[in-house]
Amino acid sequence: MTRPTRRTLLSASATAALAVPVTSGKAATIAGVLPWAPNAVTPPEAVTPGGWRYFTPEEAEAIDAIVARLIPADDLGPGAKEAGCTVFIDRQLAGPYGGHDTLYMEGPFPADPLPQQGVQSQVTPRQHYRAGLAALAAYCKATFAGKGFAALDTEAQDKLLAGLESNAVKLPGADGRAFFAAVLGNTMEGFFADPVHGGNRDLAGWKLIGFPGARYDYRDVIAKPNQAYALPPVGLQGRPDWRNKP
Amino acid sequence: MTRRLPRKDVVVVGLGWTGSIVALELARAGLSVVAIERGPWRDTATDFNIGTAPDELRYAVRNDAFLPPKVETLTARNNISQRALPMRRWGSFLPGHGVGGAGIHWNGQTWRFLPDDFRLRSKIVERYGEAFLPADSTIQDWGVTYSELEPHYDRFEHVLGISGKAGNIGGKLQDGGNPFEGARSREFPTEPMAPSHAQNLFAKAAAERGLHPFPRPSANLSTAYTNTYGCKMAPCTYCGFCERFGCANYSKASPQTCVLPVLVREPNFEARTECEVTKVNLAPDGKQATGVTYVDAAGEEFEQPADLVIVCAYAIFNVRLLLLSGIGKPYDPQRNEGVVGRNYAYQCGAGATGFFEDTKFNPFAGAGSNATAADDYNSDNFDHGPHGFVGGASMSCGHSNGRPILYHPTPPGTPAWGSKWKRAVRDTYQRVAGVGAQGSVMSYRGNYLDLDPTYKDPLGRPLMRMTFDFQDNERKLSAWMALRCEEVAKAMGAKQVLTGKLTGPWSTVPYQTTHNTGGAVMGSDPKTSVLNRYLQSWDVPNVFVMGASAFPQNAGYNPTGTVGALTYWALEAIIGKYLKSPGALVPA
Numbered sequence: 151m152t153r154p155t156r157r158t159l160l161s162a163s164a165t166a167a168l169a170v171p172v173t174s175g176k177a178a179t180i181a182g183v184l185p186w187a188p189n190a191v192t193p194p195e196a197v198t199p200g201g202w203r204y205f206t207p208e209e210a211e212a213i214d215a216i217v218a219r220l221i222p223a224d225d226l227g228p229g230a231k232e233a234g235c236t237v238f239i240d241r242q243l244a245g246p247y248g249g250h251d252t253l254y255m256e257g258p259f260p261a262d263p264l265p266q267q268g269v270q271s272q273v274t275p276r277q278h279y280r281a282g283l284a285a286l287a288a289y290c291k292a293t294f295a296g297k298g299f300a301a302l303d304t305e306a307q308d309k310l311l312a313g314l315e316s317n318a319v320k321l322p323g324a325d326g327r328a329f330f331a332a333v334l335g336n337t338m339e340g341f342f343a344d345p346v347h348g349g350n351r352d353l354a355g356w357k358l359i360g361f362p363g364a365r366y367d368y369r370d371v372i373a374k375p376n377q378a379y380a381l382p383p384v385g386l387q388g389r390p391d392w393r394n395k396p
Numbered sequence: 397m398t399r400r401l402p403r404k405d406v407v408v409v410g411l412g413w414t415g416s417i418v419a420l421e422l423a424r425a426g427l428s429v430v431a432i433e434r435g436p437w438r439d440t441a442t443d444f445n446i447g448t449a450p451d452e453l454r455y456a457v458r459n460d461a462f463l464p465p466k467v468e469t470l471t472a473r474n475n476i477s478q479r480a481l482p483m484r485r486w487g488s489f490l491p492g493h494g495v496g497g498a499g500i501h502w503n504g505q506t507w508r509f510l511p512d513d514f515r516l517r518s519k520i521v522e523r524y525g526e527a528f529l530p531a532d533s534t535i536q537d538w539g540v541t542y543s544e545l546e547p548h549y550d551r552f553e554h555v556l557g558i559s560g561k562a563g564n565i566g567g568k569l570q571d572g573g574n575p576f577e578g579a580r581s582r583e584f585p586t587e588p589m590a591p592s593h594a595q596n597l598f599a600k601a602a603a604e605r606g607l608h609p610f611p612r613p614s615a616n617l618s619t620a621y622t623n624t625y626g627c628k629m630a631p632c633t634y635c636g637f638c639e640r641f642g643c644a645n646y647s648k649a650s651p652q653t654c655v656l657p658v659l660v661r662e663p664n665f666e667a668r669t670e671c672e673v674t675k676v677n678l679a680p681d682g683k684q685a686t687g688v689t690y691v692d693a694a695g696e697e698f699e700q701p702a703d704l705v706i707v708c709a710y711a712i713f714n715v716r717l718l719l720l721s722g723i724g725k726p727y728d729p730q731r732n733e734g735v736v737g738r739n740y741a742y743q744c745g746a747g748a749t750g751f752f753e754d755t756k757f758n759p760f761a762g763a764g765s766n767a768t769a770a771d772d773y774n775s776d777n778f779d780h781g782p783h784g785f786v787g788g789a790s791m792s793c794g795h796s797n798g799r800p801i802l803y804h805p806t807p808p809g810t811p812a813w814g815s816k817w818k819r820a821v822r823d824t825y826q827r828v829a830g831v832g833a834q835g836s837v838m839s840y841r842g843n844y845l846d847l848d849p850t851y852k853d854p855l856g857r858p859l860m861r862m863t864f865d866f867q868d869n870e871r872k873l874s875a876w877m878a879l880r881c882e883e884v885a886k887a888m889g890a891k892q893v894l895t896g897k898l899t900g901p902w903s904t905v906p907y908q909t910t911h912n913t914g915g916a917v918m919g920s921d922p923k924t925s926v927l928n929r930y931l932q933s934w935d936v937p938n939v940f941v942m943g944a945s946a947f948p949q950n951a952g953y954n955p956t957g958t959v960g961a962l963t964y965w966a967l968e969a970i971i972g973k974y975l976k977s978p979g980a981l982v983p984a
Contacts, residue, residue, distance in 0.1 A: 177694065184657060366446060
């Protein structure tokens with residue numbers, strides 16, 4: 151085995167001067183110092199409401215109506231629609247999640263996977279929503295005299311959603327139960343995710359259950375077992391009333 | 397065209413816990429060391445910044461810190477009669493990615509395995525007779541003893557600063573610690589973390605039932621600590637963003653907090669990131685490694701010659717690299733011959749969820765390993781004779797987090813949506829505490845790893861294929877532990893208790909545990925092990941393989957403490973024996 155020579159030491163420090171933090175698909179050599187640069191954080195893209203990145207206006211209207219039944223506005227506070235879950239789902243579908251961008255998507259895709267083998271479909275969430283919403287629109291049009299889901303009264307909406315959930319209602323050419331499960335799952339994500347992603351507006355989901363959010367220090371809570379926590383929630387971008395103050 | 401690089405003394409494959417420790421110790425021993433890491437460099441201030449780290453959707457749900465399956469995944473099936481299909485999305489386990497590996501997003505539960513665990517087969521046969529071994533099991537002794545590993549456990553714990561309370565120092569039992577643990581040479585580096593309300597209820601209920609509760613050893617530190625390498629850590633703030641997240645507070649032990657700051661200053665060390673080792677190269681006779689081949693992010697291929705190759709990737713990927721490199725004889729379950737891929741094991745669970753009244757558990761105030769545990773039902777701490785299974789489980793209670801996308805419990809019978817769900821989820825969030833059991837999994841002839849015949853990675857190499865299911869022994873253990881957990885949850889005062897145990901085939905879908913073990917196991921016999929007792933390849937003596945792939949079967953604990961101890965144990969042999977006289981440390 152060789153001891154490090156003066157030459158290898160010199161080449162190590164020369165490399166260090168060139169070292170840069172790389173997290174973007176480029177190989178890097180790191181030696182001598184930690185490759186750290188101030189403010190080199192990797193923040194999420196903050197969602198701003200307004201417009202649709204993936205949904206058509208008709209699709210957004212239907213999703214708005216569905217999420218409003220999944221988590222309704224009531225005496226306990228805002229529901230999923232008010233909390234921005236439709237915006238959340240739209241932005242998620244438009245982003246890497248919607249295209250299964252990080253998943254393993256090489257074939258073959260057999261038609262008969264076992265349930266314990268998980269997702270084995272080529273269909274991405276974007277395609278799943280588009281097909282599911284089209285099937286729901288066709289079902290509603292045929293069943294409710296040309297009306298779309300959003301035009302139904304809430305009782306009829308609840309009955310239809312419960313039918314999708316239990317598989318009692320079959321959508322034409324689509325798995326209604328799987329579509330319902332996808333929308334319910336994404337609605338819960340939007341209701342409880344940090345507001346930076348477009349849902350949980352005004353921290354509605356966190357206020358409902360008493361989750362204080364991104365405070366990152368609960369030493370005082372651990373020190374006082376079984377006592378109510380009094381401070382309001384904060385997200386990565388703070389709280390709405392911070393922004394409203396001069 | 398492959399570019400041949402100047403030789404190094406040592407090439408380390410993967411820069412997580414074991415890779416960073418190996419690189420540091422060998423660089424300090426005077427060797428030139430290059431670590432080659434598939435993922436990016438990761439830094440606390442940049443990648444786990446306090447302004448971005450507490451983001452449940454991004455990290456815990458969309459898996460931002462984990463290995464992207466499109467980079468590498470594996471195929472899975474329950475038995476050889478099934479067709480293995482790729483895990484297109486991670487579920488049952490979550491491999492790490494980049495510098496730090498799974499040491500970034502782990503919970504920090506840092507156990508020592510029990511003395512009996514290292515000679516499990518001998519212990520079962522001595523106490524219960526050979527007929528008591530489960531059918532088709534391939535349980536074997538480790539080839540190393542607890543007392544041999546004790547100094548290395550101690551060393552690893554003092555690098556990490558583990559918070560806990562000793563139960564046995566030098567054979568003398570200590571109040572408040574785990575009376576079943578193997579003798580320690582000294583107290584934990586830092587005092588236990590502060591218990592939550594649920595933990596206090598558990599400790600009282602468990603003690604009343606004759607169990608021996610103690611604070612779970614934690615790599616989330618109770619207090620500021622300067623480790624044995626001089627790295628400084630800060631007290632844990634119980635922020636509730638631990639497992640699946642990097643720690644922004646420098647409070648959770650990780651390669652970033654404990655090793656890398658000193659490793660990069662070693663003048664004869666360098667790391668190459670976003671470079672994937674594709675093969676360990678062998679001399680024409682197959683008995684000596686000549687280095688590794690790797691491909692960088694731009695697709696360029698390099699040959700890195702080295703005298704010593706230390707494989708330090710995640711356990712299942714260690715096994716794959718050995719198979720792709722032709723090191724050791726692949727395991728054939730039909731003939732029950734060969735070793736690489738043999739004795740893959742996992743972890744089994746059980747638990748009881750208690751619904752209480754008038755409580756404020758404040759589940760959001762937690763840490764990955766802040767819990768109170770009891771070891772009365774683990775390993776061979778109780779008489780297995782009446783129960784008909786071997787192995788055991790650690791029992792524990794504590795909220796690691798209350799992050800609401802994945803944690804918003806409702807009582808049984810609650811609808812999944814609508815106003816009734818909304819009221820139930822509001823009324824229940826503060827009222828739930830669980831008692832969980834983490835159980836051992838034995839190794840069996842039919843549970844193994846090999847290369848998939850169909851599915852390939854982006855470089856065109858076969859994916860790993862995992863053939864695994866829970867066997868009757870583990871199902872019995874899980875069902876029995878669910879009842880033990882239920883007893884304690886009821887004694888804690890829960891008004892309603894739901895139990896959970898293994899049911900149905902092993903599924904790749906719901907998260908269970910990232911404790912994949914075996915496939916390149918250590919042992920005393922080259923016919924039943926890939927590595928000798930110093931984690932050295934029997935077949936290619938200048939290749940050593942670190943990690944939980946060396947476990948002959950899994951114990952009822954998280955693996956990292958034992959992975960760390962084995963790493964220092966192997967390093968002692970490499971530095972103290974191998975470097976003086978390179979060659980096989982144990983005659984085959």
